Amino acid sequence: MREKRMESLLEYIEKSREEAERVGSSVKDFRVFDFSFIPDKPLVRPETKRIIDCLVRYQQSGIPRHLVIVGPRGCGKTLTFRYLAKALKEKLGLPFHGVNCRVHNTSFKVLANILKMHPRGYAYSELCERFEQTIPGPAVIVLDESDMLCEKDVRKDVLYFLSRSKRQYSVVLLSNNPRYLRSLDESTRSSLQPEYIHFDSYSAQEILDILKDRAETGLKTVDEAMLGEIAAMTAKNIGGDARVGIKSLLYCATKEAESVQVCFNKAREDVIADVLSNTNEKSLLILKAALLEPTRLVKAVYQQYVALCRQYREEPYGYTQYYAAIGFMASLGILVLVSAKVDRTFSNRIELLVTADQIDAAIAKRFH
Numbered sequence: 001m002r003e004k005r006m007e008s009l010l011e012y013i014e015k016s017r018e019e020a021e022r023v024g025s026s027v028k029d030f031r032v033f034d035f036s037f038i039p040d041k042p043l044v045r046p047e048t049k050r051i052i053d054c055l056v057r058y059q060q061s062g063i064p065r066h067l068v069i070v071g072p073r074g075c076g077k078t079l080t081f082r083y084l085a086k087a088l089k090e091k092l093g094l095p096f097h098g099v100n101c102r103v104h105n106t107s108f109k110v111l112a113n114i115l116k117m118h119p120r121g122y123a124y125s126e127l128c129e130r131f132e133q134t135i136p137g138p139a140v141i142v143l144d145e146s147d148m149l150c151e152k153d154v155r156k157d158v159l160y161f162l163s164r165s166k167r168q169y170s171v172v173l174l175s176n177n178p179r180y181l182r183s184l185d186e187s188t189r190s191s192l193q194p195e196y197i198h199f200d201s202y203s204a205q206e207i208l209d210i211l212k213d214r215a216e217t218g219l220k221t222v223d224e225a226m227l228g229e230i231a232a233m234t235a236k237n238i239g240g241d242a243r244v245g246i247k248s249l250l251y252c253a254t255k256e257a258e259s260v261q262v263c264f265n266k267a268r269e270d271v272i273a274d275v276l277s278n279t280n281e282k283s284l285l286i287l288k289a290a291l292l293e294p295t296r297l298v299k300a301v302y303q304q305y306v307a308l309c310r311q312y313r314e315e316p317y318g319y320t321q322y323y324a325a326i327g328f329m330a331s332l333g334i335l336v337l338v339s340a341k342v343d344r345t346f347s348n349r350i351e352l353l354v355t356a357d358q359i360d361a362a363i364a365k366r367f368h
């Protein structure tokens with residue numbers, strides 16, 4: 001009996017391999033579809049030249065130029081800086097050091113990660129000292145997803161240290177939170193005095209250019225009509241998040257589903273599930289409250305939210321922070337705010353772009 005089962009499993013493995021080979025045969029290079037892949041010639045964002053001007057001047061004068069770059073998800077912030085780091089190191093010898101604050105979310109961990117040291121066993125001041133010894137400057141320090149620095153790290157010590165250091169580092173902060181700059185405290189802002197650059201979301205044409213390049217390097221045949229369809233949906237339905245476009249392209253090429261629309265929906269769901277898994281507990285409870293509140297009106301959802309927080313023993317946001325969190329989630333493509341007429345006045349209603357199952361799954365993972 002057991003042998004039979006074994007045999008059928010072996011048969012299944014063989015079948016599965018054949019199937020994977022069949023669908024994979026249209027792909028020349030799977031690496032091209034990895035989100036961390038750096039294309040040889042990325043689409044150049046119009047803002048890139050301003051960034052280059054800033055950094056060239058910094059290298060020439062040694063006078064720090066700090067930058068805050070804000071733009072929606074998947075608009076090329078990380079890619080632009082990974083590309084520039086390589087290009088400016090080669091062309092000007094300007095060193096770049098980058099760290100992702102979602103993964104390394106305290107001042108301490110940020111410095112330790114750049115120094116490739118284990119964060120335990122050192123005092124913060126020791127790390128700062130070591131940092132200045134190891135990285136003499138000029139150097140560009142890029143803090144990616146910098147709004148993910150722990151909320152408890154209120155003064156954002158690392159920003160204070162980097163911007164005041166005698167080593168004259170240039171600090172670049174990347175974020176997809178439109179309120180990021182305002183969220184920094186006064187003294188941090190005044191010691192940074194950053195130049196603010198906004199990345200707009202990609203248009204359908206820009207997404208099309210990005211997808212064409214991926215298709216040409218990664219696939220055996222290029223279907224222009226399909227690329228156009230994916231690009232249009234990506235720009236219209238998910239705020240131009242290039243990740244969804246790239247993933248849809250892979251799904252279409254490997255025949256994950258028959259129609260382009262279904263492949264797109266699947267890619268969009270995958271990317272949103274990833275966003276939810278990185279959303280903080282308070283925001284997840286706001287989404288849950290929106291599910292529970294039949295009117296979905298912002299004020300009524302807040303009441304539900306406060307009640308839910310009690311249930312989950314979570315300190316609720318005040319109303320202003322709650323509203324900011326909603327705006328932030330809208331920028332991530334998790335929800336949209338629509339104006340609704342209620343009793344002759346207008347109120348905002350929350351329309352969720354994620355399913356109840358996705359929200360419940362994210363909550364179950366976070367609260368045990």
Ligand SMILES: Nc1ncnc2c1ncn2[C@@H]1O[C@H](COP(=O)(O)OP(=O)(O)OP(=O)(O)O)[C@@H](O)[C@H]1O
Binds near residue numbers: 035078079
């Ligand atoms: N200009 C571009 N040319 C080629 N590929 C791009 C371009 N912009 C973005 N991409 C691709 O789209 C995906 C998302 O880009 P990226 O990671 O840079 O977005 P982001 O703005 O950092 O998003 P987030 O706010 O979520 O961190 C990546 O796979 C990246 O390679």
Ligand SMILES: [Mg+2]
Binds near residue numbers: 077079144
């Ligand atoms: Mg990024």
